[in-house]
Amino acid sequence: MLTCLLALLSMACLAQKTIVNPLVGFDGKNRNLKIVKVSLTDTGTVVSFMTTYKAGNWIRIPKNTYIQANGTNDKLFIKATKGIPFNKKYTIPESGKVNYELVFPKIDPTTSNIDYGEEGSEGWKIYDIELVQKQTPLPAFLYTEWYNKKNSDLTIAFYSKAVVFDKKVWFYKEIAKKNDTYILTIANNKSTKQIIIEKPGDKEIKLTVNKLTANLSSDKNSCAEILDKEIYKLPVLKNDSAVFSGYIKNYSPKLGTKILTLAIDNIITGIQENVLIHITPDGYFYRKIPVCHLQKVFLRSDIADENDLYLEPGKELFVILGNGSVKYAGNAAQLNHHLKQLNRIDQFDFVRMRKKLADMKPNDYKAHLLDLQSIESVKLDSINKLGKIPAKAYQVKKKDIVFEYANRMMEYHWNYEHARRQVFKLPDTVKVKIENYPDGYYNFIRDGDFNNELNVISNAYNTFINRFKFIPGFRKTRYVHNYKAMMAALKSEGQQASENDKAFEKIISNDGIILLTDSTNKRIHKKWAADHSEFINTFVSDFFRNSYYNAIDSAVGIKQGILIDLLSAQDISRPIIEQLTPLSAGRLASVIKKIDHPYLKDYVILKNTETLKQVELNKNAGGFFVNETPKVEADKIFDNMMSKFAGKVVLVDFWATWCGPCLGGISRIKPLKEEMKDSNIAFVYITNETSPLPTYQNMVPTIKGQHYRLNNDEWGYLADKFKISGIPHMVLVNKEGKVVNPRLGFMENHELKQLMEKHL
Template sequence: MKNSSLHQKIALAFFLSIVTFSLHAQKTINNPYVGFNSTAKNLNIKKIVISDTATVVWFTTTYPAGQWIRIPKDTYIQDNISSTKYYIKKTVGIPLAAQYFMPKTGIVSYQLIFPKVSAKATSIDYGEAGDNAWKIYDIALQESKTLLPKFMYSSWFNKLTGDLEIAFFNKEVVYKNKVWSYKNIVKTNTANTAILIANGKETRQLLVNELKNERINLNADHKTIQLSKKQVDCKRTISKETYKLPIFKNDSATFSGYIKNYSPKLGIKTMMLSIDNIITGGQENQIIKIQPNGYFTTKVGIYHPETVFLRSGLFNVNDIYLEPGKPLFIILGDEELIYEGPLAQLNEDLSLLNKIDLFNYDDMKKKIVNMKPNNYKTYLLNLQKTELTKLDSIRQLGMLSEKAYQIKKISIICSYANHIIEYNWNYESADKENKKAVEKYPTDYYNFFNKKIINDELSVISADYNTFINRFKFLPGIKPESYSYTYNYAAMFRVLRENNITLTDLDKSFEKFISADGLSLNIDSVDKSTQDAWLEKRGDFIKIFNNKYASDFYFKKIDSAFNISKGILFDIMRAQDISEPIVDELSPIQEDNLDYALSDIRNQFIKDYIKLKNNETQKQIIANKQNGGYFVNETPKVEADKILDTIVSKHKGNVILIDFWATWCGPCLNGIAQIRPLKEEMKDRNVIFVYITNESSPLTTYQNLVPTIKGQHYRLKSDEWRYLADKFKVTGIPHQVLINKEGKVVNPALKFMDNGEVKKLLEKYL
């Protein structure tokens, strides 16, 4: 018994020693500091407990009541010591790999249990499967002696102006439109903290004194400023500056910013800025590189104040407002953007004004099926009136900058004009089941147009005016479905002479063939070569002449319907007709035809801008042909049904992405531009991009565009194209086909995908 008792005591002592050791070995981190959190405020880590056997992460998730969340089976954590992913073992408080419906409170707390991470790890990352799944990076596993007092991690606003003065983050500080790193932090006493920050070789010494009510004193550059964490508690001087003519200015804006707690581990190194060009009618995209510390900056070429759009795998922001010659700095990563610089107040005001918008697309679709055109118009004009009243009320309260008021007023007027114009499209979209014929627009349908806005050059400050011009170009009931046109050779020669375009010997020879009516030619087979030579020589002029005829035909109908004298709206509509082929199709206008092409545009800036774009395109064509990376192939001399096999065999051993396209196809060109960064990223992989078009792509335009599209190119004849179109059921373009390394078609019709999805698909077959 004694031996048994002794053994029991020894066993108990051994067990207690294990328990004691386990308790000492366990490590708890409460409210750990985190880096980049893709979930914003939805997912918060309250505690991490690391024992000898497991790593337990305590979460609190906020999500709308009744909606569901799920913890996937391949959820993992990864420490900063190795590339090993520690996959989830079990959950507490929430089911694993099953839908969990949020309670009425909209809050749930739970634990996720993973294997033990390395004892040397100082941080972990949390991830779920999928590019758009929840991910949190740089979750600290230890306290750092250099960390600021917790209350300081925030954006701080100047009490006297309301402007952002400084923002403290885990690794960086945003100050004076720059991103700084911490060099040293010293707590001098209970209320004071001295901080040394650096931006490259430049350093700044900051002294922060904590005050009551979420305020601090910041001493920097030999002056002290009182700051508040709450911008609403700050004074705000409302800008009375307004936009004035001339509004056009050939300049650029500096657009910079910081992504809160950005980590290169995100794998996203660039963002795309999209700028609507009201003169060309197109959209220009500009790549922005993200630096390892989350800072980005770029010069944006714009020629009037306008809204631009930011796109990335992290954020999509639709309401960034820029002005030529002015900088804007933004902070991304919280639910609301934070702005800094001379355009901050304007952007804050415009963001606030989004809340007065009343138009709801889903609500409109329910109502429109029971509305005739004029009922629909009245319904929208009542919404517009309410919005304008709200806008005026906010202005009268002295809470709104004058520029924001100008922009929003034009936007309200133009956006509702757009909705009213779209009656037939919206009706057909809403009434797909009943298929009732849309009613014709009454003769008084367009009597709501605000003629001042239509022809006011200042209207270009609103993005909705750009959309309005597009809608105005295709007005239902005004725009003819088609019109007949006969070449007026006599009128062409009259225009040549009126515009002082020198007539060549070829012109004079051809002019002799023109009949007395000026519409037909007295020509026989012997003279056919002269006709062909003249049509080729004057092809540029003839295209301009015909486009002017079509435009004038429509402009006359608009004038007769609305009694609108020519102004900025006509100038921009005409400019878009001229600019589109110059920019999109790389088809510049010959110098001797340029003045004639621009002759009916009144605005001098628009004329000069088109000349500038025409010159840029000419230079671009020359430069493109020197860049390389594109290969124009002869169509294989085989039967049509063998063409694809011949093309594929040439590139066997590679994954092949075939793109059916045309020079005149806007969506094709947009898709080609979108995938350009991915092609560059995968240029050293076994992936071949093949572009196939037909003779509907004009040869000169094709030859100018191809050097901008890296890859293998084929221009097929009609029969050859029809065979491939039938084989892959090409009913419209763009149309893409994927072929694996063995030369087998694995997807005959790819759906639209972003670059991340395309990359994943290509890598699947590598």
């Protein structure tokens, strides 16, 4: 009888095993999702979740949601849901919380951990969910971040795999316990430290390292804070660098992500630069980055996206990513923490005001924005008067408010059209009539402080420069060439006049018009235009630019200063850097006369020098291949090119050297190419004769992959084949050489990676 009873009890245990609040591995992008319980039965596996999200937003459990036992390739797909509908949108209730269960097939009872995943690159994923209730060597409450009670600095953080201390990642070597005291020996490479934890409580501990003792709390808000009273002062712009480092909690190489990308908007060149940061196998990363002023940066990766990171010259920012909000350490931590918190006072919400905006005239829209700006500014001032924020954070946010609302006021035409289309469900074929901006609309520029070098501490000032550059209604659309003025400008650069130049000057009338009376004069003009094509393009661009600035100056009174200097620096340096077309000494000396600010002058000269060096280095660069266009009939060109890459997935990019969005896309995809360099994938770049050969030859060595430069007829055929109406245009070809997607829209790197891997 006793034997039967024991057998029944044993069967019951096998039939139901529950793990409450299981330990999980990496959970970086799932800040709103928590596994509260996993139940293993003889009929299935039930995973219980709690999701916290803003009320009114929605979530959905996709049909291909799965669990997967570690060490296997088999995905067990969802069978049912409880507390939430399956594969349908579910609106978050007013409480902001929802508890639900997902039912999956039965797993092997000996499984120690599983992964959870949802379909799509943006689907929630949780790795290494522990199904064995382990006895942790430290009390569970210790596994978190701990802050110094005297200054609220992040002092130490304990995690299941590592310890973060002194902006480094350490690993547990020994753990001893004596009464209520824990003695830890931790190691970082060959270095070791002894850590003593005394008087452990739910939220407070006493920590001793190297005979130095501090009282710590896991509640940052309960700690005192010594606010920095220093402010940014002129000059702001200077040559310097910042250190960006950090740790990804519970990182595992199996995630497949080995690189982080920092996107940096360079306010001097107008180019978004991508800085690649390699992740070590233990989840640590480090990079020293040149910055010339307080710089907002954007972290992009498969495992963490952060839009509110600030690098400061001469300082270090250490971040802890994953399983919750980002944590900051280092001497740039306080500024980052408070600027992140100040986002809560933001009033502008396009989605919320969309219906109202759809019926707004320009001045109504402007008045509404000024009201919101006033509310934000008052809230910020109130917080500042309470002594709750450091001086620099107040200074930056104050400028952010000014420029963000200035930008929105200059975006009426975009926002109005977008709102009309969404509210009234208008198709793209229906044109939205947009009312002209009334007189005096831009007076906020005249009345504002837009020519102050301190403005560069605001990332929104960079956007303002772009919006200012393209204010509707002030730009000329036509230019009649004045060759007399061109020749005068050419001579001022000190260039040696050729015999053809002298001959060309003789066929120009006093009005600046060419006297094309015979074939000889036409030949002289054609050669002159070819010899000075770069100069002519710049001269004409300068005409449109100067006429635009003169019109803006008359309307809003913007004089020469940091704003115009930055616009000039961007106009000069952008083609130098993006198209690898450095200027000659004479041309450079001429164009930088447009810039008054000495630092900006020197910066443009530096970038020109760096580009000259890069062009020389590229002559010996590897990793790129320029291919001859196959000599076949037009309808066979593409297939013939693709046959070279048989057995590989091919991403084809139609581009041009002069196409800004093309160059931006090529730069953005660079970390993905690095990450997938060992995969069976080919990256093919196709351009045509509109990409000038010298520029093309300079640029190609910086673009790893296979290259083709077609003539106009060959390009025309492929443009028709793939319905290319504009570039960049990307095409995906599978391993069999079949086009599986003739027109790839914009995709983030992780989405593109997933799509290509699907066809491997």
